[in-house]
Amino acid sequence: MAWLDLPRGYWNPVSETMPRERLRERQFEKLKVQLDHAYAGSRLWRERMDGAGCPPDTIRSLADFSERFPILTREEIITAEAVDPPYGTLPSVDPRLAVRHHQTSGTSGAQPVRTFDTARDWAWAADMWATGAYAMGVRPGDTALVAFGYGLFIGFWGLQYGLEKIGCRVIPTGSFDSEKRVRLLIEQECQVLACTPTYALRLALTAEEMGVDLAQSAVKVVIASGEPRPEATKHKIEAAFGAFCGDTAGMTEAATIFMFECAEEPGGCHVIETDYLEEVIDPETLQPCDYGQRGVRLMTSLGREGIQVFRYWSNDLVTKRPHSDCGCGRTWDLYEGGIQGRHDDMRKIRGVWFMPSMVEDVVRKFPEIDEFQCQLVNIEALDTLVVQIEPKPAVREKDYEPLRQRFAAEVKRQLSLTPRVELAAVGTLPRFEMKAKRFQDLTAAPEAVKK
Amino acid sequence: MSSKYARPELSAEEQKALERIYQDLLLLASSEVPSVSAAARAALAQVATALNGQGLKYELYSTNWT
Numbered sequence: 446m447a448w449l450d451l452p453r454g455y456w457n458p459v460s461e462t463m464p465r466e467r468l469r470e471r472q473f474e475k476l477k478v479q480l481d482h483a484y485a486g487s488r489l490w491r492e493r494m495d496g497a498g499c500p501p502d503t504i505r506s507l508a509d510f511s512e513r514f515p516i517l518t519r520e521e522i523i524t525a526e527a528v529d530p531p532y533g534t535l536p537s538v539d540p541r542l543a544v545r546h547h548q549t550s551g552t553s554g555a556q557p558v559r560t561f562d563t564a565r566d567w568a569w570a571a572d573m574w575a576t577g578a579y580a581m582g583v584r585p586g587d588t589a590l591v592a593f594g595y596g597l598f599i600g601f602w603g604l605q606y607g608l609e610k611i612g613c614r615v616i617p618t619g620s621f622d623s624e625k626r627v628r629l630l631i632e633q634e635c636q637v638l639a640c641t642p643t644y645a646l647r648l649a650l651t652a653e654e655m656g657v658d659l660a661q662s663a664v665k666v667v668i669a670s671g672e673p674r675p676e677a678t679k680h681k682i683e684a685a686f687g688a689f690c691g692d693t694a695g696m697t698e699a700a701t702i703f704m705f706e707c708a709e710e711p712g713g714c715h716v717i718e719t720d721y722l723e724e725v726i727d728p729e730t731l732q733p734c735d736y737g738q739r740g741v742r743l744m745t746s747l748g749r750e751g752i753q754v755f756r757y758w759s760n761d762l763v764t765k766r767p768h769s770d771c772g773c774g775r776t777w778d779l780y781e782g783g784i785q786g787r788h789d790d791m792r793k794i795r796g797v798w799f800m801p802s803m804v805e806d807v808v809r810k811f812p813e814i815d816e817f818q819c820q821l822v823n824i825e826a827l828d829t830l831v832v833q834i835e836p837k838p839a840v841r842e843k844d845y846e847p848l849r850q851r852f853a854a855e856v857k858r859q860l861s862l863t864p865r866v867e868l869a870a871v872g873t874l875p876r877f878e879m880k881a882k883r884f885q886d887l888t889a890a891p892e893a894v895k896k
Numbered sequence: 897m898s899s900k901y902a903r904p905e906l907s908a909e910e911q912k913a914l915e916r917i918y919q920d921l922l923l924l925a926s927s928e929v930p931s932v933s934a935a936a937r938a939a940l941a942q943v944a945t946a947l948n949g950q951g952l953k954y955e956l957y958s959t960n961w962t
Contacts, residue, residue, distance in 0.1 A: 454901045454902060455903065458905065462903060467951075474954070482956045486959065539962045542962065563958045564938060564958070565940070565958055568941035568942050568944070569941075569945050569948070571945075720948075750957075775899075
């Protein structure tokens with residue numbers, strides 16, 4: 446494939462290939478600096494450390510930290526911020542040192558999480574993005590199109606700065622529609638596209654409708670972020686663009702990314718371990734998971750000075766694998782398949798574990814399907830997975846029913862669940878630019894909502 | 897350390913220069929000339945990131961200015 450010729454290399458060779466023993470020492474050195482800073486500057490952190498009996502000078506090792514330091518939840522951040530909005534008791538420096546403010550969308554009904562970055566923090570955040578983009582093969586002189594709304598949500602803001610730092614010509618397409626973005630991608634001969642996986646597929650479909658073959662474009666790297674991305678989706682994006690689709694993930698609470706997929710495509714993402722201490726724990730027992738065991742990731746940032754997080758419950762489901770499973774030479778461990786799903790989206794349906802990303806994995810194998818939605822509904826006292834699929838406009842009506850049946854059979858084969866599959870009219874299901882929401886659990890909802 | 901790709905490292909002289917620049921910028925970041933302190937703080941953020949990436953000095957320094 447064309448992307449096999451992508452340039453390879455390290456943005457920070459020393460950090461990325463640091464021997465594991467030295468890496469653990471470095472993590473602990475930085476953790477101590479972070480803890481001292483938080484204790485001195487943040488009321489929230491000082492109270493939490495004192496309350497848990499673990500002020501900084503008592504933390505003896507990384508293992509000691511993991512055993513004794515309390516887990517932080519999103520709700521606790523929101524509560525701390527509510528004390529004295531916008532940032533409450535959380536900040537470790539005076540917010541007047543901030544050079545930018547971001548917040549989560551709050552679309553799930555909860556209060557948004559608000560954060561800020563100092564100039565130092567923001568330079569670090571951009572460097573994390575640069576680390577990931579460089580590993581994917583982005584180089585000085587490349588032209589990059591960033592398909593992102595540039596608002597309060599942090600999204601690809603850091604990538605904009607990371608790409609500039611690498612030395613790319615960056616095209617911000619905040620208010621553009623998909624047709625304009627496709628035109629720009631071609632006119633400007635962009636080598637790099639950054640967007641969510643969902644939106645990459647939307648652009649590919651738009652290009653197809655415009656008669657543009659993106660596989661013949663200059664695009665060599667698609668930087669995908671913002672959603673879990675099943676392998677089938679990656680392959681579909683790579684086929685459509687004739688480019689390498691690299692996965693990344695970040696969060697507002699971190700200001701930037703914490704992992705990225707390198708051009709060797711190891712089937713997962715490297716954790717930026719010099720700048721994050723990542724633990725994977727069993728969500729029921731809260732005990733650490735071994736390599737190969739799925740659990741929830743707890744994040745400790747070793748990067749920021751303004752808003753700090755220690756052992757933050759991310760809700761992301763991940764499986765850690767050793768760095769040696771990748772041939773790139775980085776000594777940073779991997780998350781197999783990136784973020785596999787959200788712990789709060791995980792359901793047991795008739796005894797079978799289910800995550801919405803599993804349905805997406807099936808959908809992306811059907812080129813006739815444009816969009817989908819799934820719901821968990823209680824029908825006649827049985828929890829049932831209902832999947833709505835929307836065929837592409839080119840699919841003939843006589844092919845709808847066979848498509849529905851083939852799709853249902855494939856879901857059953859792959860998920861060991863019998864779904865109820867419904868057909869949606871062309872153009873009726875919601876489209877997304879950021880953070881696609883395709884799953885609803887209606888089993889706990891009132892009858893009126895279910896209907 | 898064996899690694900798959902080229903692994904350029906700072907020479908001793910470059911490392912010293914990077915650390916010296918950091919100290920110089922830290923000094924200038926408190927200058928009373930607004931444009932100079934602003935430039936120094938912006939540059940300092942970048943140099944601090946470079947030091948961190950090279951596994952060298954690691955500091956959370958902005959509280960110096962409050």
